[in-house]
Amino acid sequence: MSDQQKRLQMALEAAHMAIWDSRLIDGQVIDGTVSWSAKGAALLGLEERALTQPFRTFLGFVHVDDQGPLLEVMQEAVRQRDGYALQYRVVWPDGSERWLAAKAQVFTDADGQPDRTLGIIWDITEHMLRELLIAERKELAEVTLSSIGDGVITTDPYGKTRYLNRVAEQLTGWSNELARGMDISQTLPLVDERTGEALEHVAYKCLQQRQAIGISAHSQLVTRDGRHIAVEDSAAPIWSRDGDILGAVVVFRDVSHERKLSQQLSWHATHDTLTGLINRREFEHLVAGALHTAKQDGHVHALLYLDLDQFKVINDTCGHGAGDVLLQLLAKMLQAQMRDSDILARLGGDELGVLLPHCPLDHARQIGEQLRQSIRDFRFAWDSRSFELGVSIGMVEISQDSKSMSELLSAADQACYLAKEQGRNRIHVYQESDVMLAQRHGEMLWISRLNEAFAHDYFRLYAMPIVHLNDSQEHHDEVLIRIRNSQGDLILPGAFIPAAERYDMMLSIDRWVIRAVCAHIESVRDSLPPIEAMAESRRRAPALYSVNLSGMSLADAGLHDYITEQFVQFAIAPEQLCFEITETAVIANLPKAQVFMRQLKAMGCRFSLDDFGSGFSSFGYLKALPVDYLKIDGVFVRDIASNAINRAMVKAINEVGHVMGLKTVAEYVEDEATLAVIRELGIDYAQGYAVGSLRPLTAGVD
Structure with missing residues (x-):
């Protein structure tokens, strides 16, 4: 063996490779022979010695599923008088499977006819197992991402879209193929549901700050066809083993139903369901706010307490259904009479409250009189009967001298009570002396x-x-x-x-x-x-x-x-x-x-x-x-x-x-x-x- 052959042999052994030499008969691979070096024979699970065998015998070592493709690749290379590369499985005598890779070139005789293929062969079993494991994990990850109920989008380090799972495709309207490579702000456009303005994208924030970004509560997704869907979204970085950011994963889900339900619950917590007016608790909150501005900034507001006259007669005569319709009609009518800034609330069965912000007492009296006259002129028809109404209105000023929210409401209530006692269908403006007078008068009257x-x-x-x-x-x-x-x-x-x-x-x-x-x-x-x-x-x-x-x-x-x-x-x-x-x-x-x-x-x-x-x-x-x-x-x-x-x-x-x-x-x-x-x-x-x-x-x- 020449020095050059020895060096080649050493190089092949260092690389765990062997000589792959196939002789042809009349240009046919299947009829020829295969010659193995000692290391090559060991790749088939045989004794480690030089070996020549019929190609058909060698083919019996090849996995049954790979025999046809292997022969086809080699024969095509012979026909083309070209080289080839292939990977296939062999089954050792002990039944175990190994993966081999081969690269060879086709050689011709003096007449230019193909007579052999010569190349190298090596074991790639560990590499193939790793590839199979990676592919299996990737497939498992994709199946998992496809089956979960949340939308998932991954990006590269620059915010370019890499992958959308099935839910993300359905929610955004973008397919995985179309979205790949686009900025995530295009495939997942997010706006503020309150203002409609574009939000700083959760994926960009994640990549810039190099940390997970928590769920945002007011995001809306603008789909590819322009629809708006309420979503909760969050993002987290994807790290490499070396600590580099490979991209971001954005998780989002449709919360339209939950957010609508939450808004309904919030509305019901502050509004009267029958009339749509704000309820007593919310009204008290607004009165407290008005009192705060009065004390801090010297603003003057007015508070009105309205008690409908004859309402109980209608309720008892025609039923609660008639009373409900009456309240609904009055609520709409009174709101049409008031300024946009004025607040009308239902405080109880037939009791209404009005808050007039930035309204001096004289002007408040005019508005109160308009409300009183509107109710007086209102005719309520039910089952061929017609009813007239009246309203007793108590009024109190909210100023720097006002004491507390509860005392303001009590004062307005007392003033309304006195308006009733003085003949109903009138306005009474609260004065300090009213409290003792009303208590004393009420006590004597009701005890009697x-x-x-x-x-x-x-x-x-x-x-x-x-x-x-x-x-x-x-x-x-x-x-x-x-x-x-x-x-x-x-x-x-x-x-x-x-x-x-x-x-x-x-x-x-x-x-x-x-x-x-x-x-x-x-x-x-x-x-x-x-x-x-x-x-x-x-x-x-x-x-x-x-x-x-x-x-x-x-x-x-x-x-x-x-x-x-x-x-x-x-x-x-x-x-x-x-x-x-x-x-x-x-x-x-x-x-x-x-x-x-x-x-x-x-x-x-x-x-x-x-x-x-x-x-x-x-x-x-x-x-x-x-x-x-x-x-x-x-x-x-x-x-x-x-x-x-x-x-x-x-x-x-x-x-x-x-x-x-x-x-x-x-x-x-x-x-x-x-x-x-x-x-x-x-x-x-x-x-x-x-x-x-x-x-x-x-x-x-x-």
Whole structure:
């Protein structure tokens, strides 16, 4: 062997390569032979010695899937009289697989006919396994990215788009192929949803600051076809092993539904759902802001408190549905009368508030007079009847001398009260002397009226049906109290109950109602002949009457004994009485309320939790109370047919109530659409003008 051949042999061995020498017969590879060096034979898993074998024998070592392609590549090279390179698998005698790579050149004889191929061959098994592992990981990563619910876009170090997963393609409108190489600000344009202006792109910030950028809350994606989609987006750098930034990965997702729901919840937290006006809490927040500017900058504002006259008459005569329509119409009409900067709010049932920013008292009086006259001129038609309205307006100035937000609201309320007392349908501007005057006058007036009602038996009881939606035989009424005074006016509880609570007369009123209901039950029972009464009792369960109890009565240690005395005196079955208590009243008197309720429950009385859902910890307190019925707050029921959030609230309350073994009652079911939803949700009882109207409890009571 010459020195040159020795050097070649050493070089080949150093590179773990061997000689690959294939002889041809009549230009055919398959009919020829293969000669191996000792290292070459070892590549086939054979003994390490020089070897010549028929090509067909060699082909038997090649993986069955690679035999055809290998022969085709070599034969084509022979035909072209050119070189070739290929990779293929061989199967060793022990069954293991190895990858080999070969490079060779075609040589010709003296006549120019191909007679051999000569080249080198080496083992690339480890390299191929690495490549396969990398390919597998890449495929796994792409499958993972394609299957997750978030959009993913990767970039190079300059913000050029490299890859979009399936969700990113769907959201942006760009395909992976079209987007590749484009600036990410083009494939993922982001704008501020509040201003519509382009945002500093999260990917560029990430690349510039060399750190992860957290989720932004007000981003909108502008799609390829110009649509705007609310998204949450974040970005993180892609690092090399050497600490260089290879690019960025941006993750984003469609949050249109969540953001819309959040906006709806935010709107509902600050607005009245019936009228669309801002609610009391938000109004108080704005009044506090106005007071701050008055004290800090010397600005002057005006606060108005409006109480509609005759509204309760319309509500009781035509139903809550008519009252709701009236409030909606008035809200639109009054807003049209006011400046853009003025703020109109609904503070309660028929009470409205107006904040007039930067408005001196004289100008505020003019605006108030315009509002009063507009309401006075308004005619409300319902079921062929027409109603006139009035409004009593209390007005107070917000200035540097004003004390606090709560005192401002109290002052406006007092001024409105005096406007009512002075004849209604007028404006009263608050003065310092009004507070003591109103308190003194109100105290004397209501103590006198309530004592007169007790003395002359002016109290009247009315019944509002609570209708079981599946059992037509059940008879259940809520008992409501009114005052019919000496002039024949019917005074609603909204007028005298607050006063009774203020002047500690609720205990007496609650006891009067309990005794009167027991007497009514006795009179109904005794009015039927014995045989008829027996048949009636067999046909259906005795009527159930729900009586409202105040928070003061819940804390009254003697009420339990008083109720027991009435049961004994009138021979009443305790199962015929259900006591309605409000969530807030129970929470305020929780320990005493629990004892009181358990005592009466042991006797057979039932309990209903009124206005459920209006508190902040409803479900938590519910577990601690032995109640039988949940009356879902009417604020959730009223527009349930059109308000998805209220529907979800009612559904949740109903389901939790049923899990706890309680019956559910929906208040303010005023129309067929609401009733249909209530039935669909599986609520047990309905109360409202869609299922029954208010009637005197005792025949002959007007």
